[in-house]
Amino acid sequence: MVDATTQVEMPRPKITERRAADRGGWAMLGIALLLILLGVVAVLAGVAAGGGAAVGTGIAVGIVLGLAGLVVAAGLTPVAPNEARVLQLLGRYKGTVRTDGLRWVNPLTERERVSTRIRNHETGLAKVNDLDGNPIEISAVVVWQVADTARAMFEVDDFIEFVAFQTEAAVRHIAGTFPYDAADRTSLRDNADEITAQLSEELAQRVASAGVDIIESRITRLAYAPEIAQAMLRRQQAGAVVAARQRIVEGAVGMVHLALDRLDEENVVDLDEERKAAMVSNLLVVLCADRDAQPVVNTGTLYQ
Numbered sequence: 473m474v475d476a477t478t479q480v481e482m483p484r485p486k487i488t489e490r491r492a493a494d495r496g497g498w499a500m501l502g503i504a505l506l507l508i509l510l511g512v513v514a515v516l517a518g519v520a521a522g523g524g525a526a527v528g529t530g531i532a533v534g535i536v537l538g539l540a541g542l543v544v545a546a547g548l549t550p551v552a553p554n555e556a557r558v559l560q561l562l563g564r565y566k567g568t569v570r571t572d573g574l575r576w577v578n579p580l581t582e583r584e585r586v587s588t589r590i591r592n593h594e595t596g597l598a599k600v601n602d603l604d605g606n607p608i609e610i611s612a613v614v615v616w617q618v619a620d621t622a623r624a625m626f627e628v629d630d631f632i633e634f635v636a637f638q639t640e641a642a643v644r645h646i647a648g649t650f651p652y653d654a655a656d657r658t659s660l661r662d663n664a665d666e667i668t669a670q671l672s673e674e675l676a677q678r679v680a681s682a683g684v685d686i687i688e689s690r691i692t693r694l695a696y697a698p699e700i701a702q703a704m705l706r707r708q709q710a711g712a713v714v715a716a717r718q719r720i721v722e723g724a725v726g727m728v729h730l731a732l733d734r735l736d737e738e739n740v741v742d743l744d745e746e747r748k749a750a751m752v753s754n755l756l757v758v759l760c761a762d763r764d765a766q767p768v769v770n771t772g773t774l775y776q
Contacts, residue, residue, distance in 0.1 A: 480677040489622040489683070492559045492567025497548050497574030504548070507541030547579035556621045558584045568621045586621045590687065595640050599697055602660065603651045607697035610647045610660075614639050614675060615687040623683030631682045638678040639689075646671050652696065660694055667691065728755045 511534040518530010551557055551572045559566040559581040569575050570588070577583065594613045602608050616635055618624045624631040646667060653661050660667055672689045679686065732748065 480674060482678060482681045485620075485623050485627055485681050485683075487565060487622045487626050489568050489620045492557075492569050492577060494549075494567075494569045494571070494575045494577045497550075497576045500544055500576035501548055501574065504541045504545035507537050507544060509541075511535065511537030511539075511541065543579050544576075547576045549575050549577055549583055551575055554587065554589045556586045556588055556618075558586055558621050558625050560584070565622055565626060570621075584625060586618060586624060588618050588621070590615060590617045593636055593639055594692065595636075595643055597693060598640065598644055598647070600644050600647045602647060603649060604654075606652055607699065608647060608652050608660075609693065609695050609697055610643060610691060611693040612639070612643045612671065612689055612691045614689045616679070617685050617687060618683060619685040620683030623681065628682045631684060634682050635679055635684055639675060642671060642674045642678055643691075646674065652694075660691070664691065724755070728752050731755065 513534075514530050514537060515534035516530070518527045518534070521527070521530065549557055549569065551569055551574075553572045555572070557569040557575075557577075559569065559577055561578060561581045566578070566581055568586075569577060569583075592613060592615055595611050597609055597611045599607060599609050614635070618631065628634040647660065650663075650667065651657060651659050653659050658666060668688075668690055671691070672686050675689055676686045728751075732751070
């Protein structure tokens with residue numbers, strides 16, 4: 473879950489998508505063609521009848537029918553799959569057409585195309601400071617889709633640009649909220665799933681007012697800035713060496729303890745405290761050394 477400090481307060485949307493009053497376009501196309509054809513027939517009939525009044529009447533009726541056909545044809549609107557048409561009439565939102573194919577709407581409306589396809593947006597490489605103040609380089613990719621076409625068109629100036637800016641802001645905020653690397657805390661490097669979940673939730677809050685749904689977000693690049701990369705690499709290497717040494721010592725102590733217990737249980741040899749100490753020292757040297765042990769054969773005793 474996102475902490476309370478990551479909640480984003482955005483303006484409440486004032487408009488919501490609704491379905492427009494549309495109908496099938498092929499029938500209306502037939503009506504438009506029929507009106508135009510009747511207009512042509514009326515003109516020809518008036519000319520054929522002869523006489524000034526008949527010709528004038530035929531031409532007038534033909535013009536009216538032709539204009540009516542053109543007006544009906546002006547309402548024809550092709551809608552591609554995964555595309556919507558947002559309708560406006562005299563500055564007012566009149567609904568959205570999502571049904572693909574040839575549709576017919578009010579010829580007086582303005583129709584804006586809005587793609588509802590799934591889109592990718594990749595942020596540029598941003599240089600920010602993590603929670604510990606270390607400069608890092610980070611970028612992310614966001615998969616998003618327009619869910620509410622009315623909000624996308626009327627709540628923001630440019631919803632594509634809005635998503636781009638809000639994505640960069642969210643990535644910078646997330647990068648500054650967590651350390652790059654930490655053993656005892658949630659970090660950008662070690663908790664990628666949790667970080668991307670919080671990034672997706674924060675992005676969803678930021679772009680909800682624009683009618684956009686966030687499908688997924690992923691960090692695509694994460695690294696220390698070049699000026700501290702070498703120093704941080706040496707620190708990581710030192711930490712790895714210390715951890716490896718600690719593991720080796722723990723294993724070696726366990727093996728020495730096991731060897732002493734087995735020797736004592738099976739009465740293989742009777743060792744006093746000094747000889748046990750010498751044996752422990754030799755075993756630890758052999759088990760913890762970086763190089764192969766070079767045995768030294770003692771021809772005397774431990775006391776000489």
